[in-house]
Amino acid sequence: MGIIDAAFDSIGGVFSDQWKDVITAGHFNEHTLVTPGVRRNSQNGRGGNYGAEDILSNGSIIYVPENTAAFVFSQAGIEQVITTPGGYEYRNGQATVFDEKDRAEGGLGRIFVQQAAERIGFGGMSPDSKRVAFVNLRELRGIRFGTHGPLAYNDLYYGADLEIYAYGMMSVRVCDPTLAIRNFVPANCSSYSLDDSRARHQLTGEFLTSFVAAANALSSTYRVSQLPSQTVALGEKIREGSDNAGTWPTRFGLELVSVAIENIEFSEQSRELVRQFSEKRMGVRAYEDVSQRAADISAQQLIAQGVRDNGLGDGGAMVFGMNLAGSLDPRNASVVGAASAAEGAQSKVEQDKPSIDSQVETLKKLKELLDAGILTQDEFDAKKRQVLGL
Template identity: 70%
Template structure:
């Protein structure tokens, strides 16, 4: 009883990266001198509670949460056991009454106090580096590729306590004063809900973003998750725990999806390359085919090229062969059909080869036949 008369100085311990709640520690010595040997669950009047920046202090009594201190600074506790070292208690009761009342109360509990007071601190800083990863492939409906692709996603997210009292009442297990998000039980539940929300948020972006653009859309993903009415989007209203950020480190295709994207890219590149040169290539090919066809009918290289170029200029190179097969070619000024022109030129060429016509005479007749 006398040991518990000491006034206490309670402050927060050092938090690690993922600690959400930590029990208060009592300062029991200074420079190696002095010692407070009172019970850990007794808090005397006049004790001081030091609340560091970025934390909130909770005082728990037998009835649960007795007091919440969210502002940083030092606070004097007045709802504990009377202490002979507290001036207000001494003036109000006197030293003798304080000791006699406390001794009489403890006799009935085998020397124990009926009071129980504990102090715990909630971490209000952003809790970062909570890793997540998909155990199996996720389906991503990529409208750019027009198919469902399988992906694996890896990264981390961060949370922050926005309502410490709601966290203590709804998230913290009963009668627990130390809690970390490294705890497998809490981590498993949070990760399961986060992944459900992550999948939904990622697929909501499929109409606007290709799968390769997802890592640059982490802010949009986080906003989508927060705005959800289920899973991670409910953390703030359920637990007072707000999702702050999502960092997608890597998104990988499954082997099947990677092959689909590769095939698509190859075909797309081939189509674009063809689209860029198709008109020019078709024109050149048509002219060459026409020139070769005329040359094979006896007009020679020079005549075939001249005739081919002339005919190509009058026909649509894209369907020259079809047009020639479907309808007769336009007649020259002489009124002859294309077949007649070719037959006439063939005969003139025979006369030239036989020496009956000179080259000059042949050229004049050729121009007449072709209407040049």
Template identity: 60%
Template sequence: MGILNSVFDSIGGTFADQWKDIIVPGSFDEQTVVAPGIRRSGQDGRGSNYGNSGVLSNGSIIQVPEGTAGFIYSRSGIERVISEPGGYEYRDGQLSVFDAQDRTENGLGEIFMGQIGERIGFSGMTPDEKRVCFVNLREIRGVKFGTRGPLAYNDLFYGTDLEVHSFGSIALQIADPVVFMRDFVPAGTYSYSLASPQAREQLIAEFLHSFIGALNRLSKTYRISQLPSQGSAIVDAIMSDGGNAATWEKRFGLKLTSVAIESIDFSDASRELVRRYSEKKMDVSAYEGISEHAANVAAQQKIAEGIRDKGLGDAGGMLFGMNLANGLDPRNASQATGAAAQAPATSGSTPAPPAPAPDLDAQIETLKKLKELLDAGILSQEEFDAKKNQVLGL
């Protein structure tokens, strides 16, 4: 009775599997990396292919969409990879009476009797099994990550290690689909998504290890508040490390394409440390600003007073105060005016030519003499102005 059942099953299975198939990908979402190939069983109410899902007949069409690679599996493993988009006609499957080439080369009798005889020995089943799946070659975005505990970030701006929590997402892309299917996807799996925590657990663990190292290398260049805008720099730092995430392309055929940091938050202790640092810096800046302003005012006053005391009056004080306050370093003003107060006054009927680099006393004395010559009518106003500009270096 079992043999008869096997015969009937073999005949029924042979007839059912004669149909040529149209294989299309199953549904893809944003994080699907592998989708199974499914048989299109109907179109506009027509079609009813109920053959074995593991049988591909000659002449079947495998439709490979843009951005995917089609994989055909036999019992021995990967049989063929279709990397070009379009419709691919399969010719290494079971003979089909609906395929013109098979009918011409083998005839109807050989097609039917050969398959029925083969199936009887396997209790009505065919030993030939083919599977089709599709690998997503597009960028896979939105793979979330988050630090379970605080990360140590050596911020050179603050000069200390800070503890931070970081959250964000990464984007990945399959660079070598064959390596990916052989070394990353579990054997015998034709549907796989990184939306599953189990699927991305190892990736996220290795990424975080690389992420921590990259952040600390970037601390020499960026303050921690600048890191959310440095996604490309983080990827470059991770890839230059040579370990963990940088090895994915060679190990898994998978590469890291981008990192998006959604937030970096201080731990409570680090937040308090930064707050105290900022307050102290603001206090120091305010004190330095007040001190500098006071020093400048005092220097200008000393210069004006020194010139006025030399006998040129208030107008001379204003003139020299404005000119010399711009030319002298306020921090050295007290020294300059002190030296001027101690220098003895010179006298003579005819002033000697000014030295190449006259000091303040010499300038004042020369201008007093020039003013006397102007008042006596010896110098014209134009000559006085010219000599005055020469003395002042204008």
């Protein structure tokens, strides 16, 4: 009775699987790596192709969308890879009465009898097994990463190893679809996504290991606050690495395309270290600023004392008329310099008598020195009489 049932099943299966198929890619989302081929069973309400899902007839059409690679799998593994977009006629499948070449080679009766006889020995099933899957060749973006524990970053600006938490996104792309199918996608799997936690954990774990090494390679040049702007350099360092993410192209057929750092946070200990460093640095700068101002005031006081002790000499009027303020700069002048300038101007006083405008200007300068406390009232009155020739 079982043989009779198998015979009927064989004949029914042969008739059902005679239809040629139209196959294209299934749905892709942002993180889909592999999606199964989808057989078109109907079109605008017409069609009745309900043959076995793992049987491909000769003359079937495989449509390959852009940025995908089609894989035809047989019992032994990868049978054919199609990487160029377009429609392709499949010729390594089961003979069908609807294919002109098969009819010419075997004839209608021979096709049915041979296939039915073959299936009876397998309980009504066909020993053939063919399936189609599509690999996504687009950039797979928005793969988030984040450190579960602090990473050590040797920041030369602070002169210490800082503990940081880094968060961001990366993107990868299939660079060798055959290698990706053989080494990254699980065996006998025609649907695989990087949303799968096991796949994501493998990639992000290796990426973070490479990220730490690449970040510290840049620490001699960039401060930790500059890392978000150095994502291109980080990506290059990771790809150049000899392990972890740097080996993806040769191990998994995947390559790292880009890295985006959204946020870097200090651990509590490192945040306190940076705060103390900033406070001390601000204190040093404030001390240096106060010290410079104190030095300037001290120099001015010395100059004022020198003027009081030595006076301005007989050429005082001309000295003030020739920009005394510049000669009395506490950073480049002294009492001796001022006295030398006064002596050098004596000959000029003897040659030319000051004009009224020059006398007025000199008196203004004298008044400013009086108001500043550099000249006493008696000294001011004496110089005033001298300038006016009284």
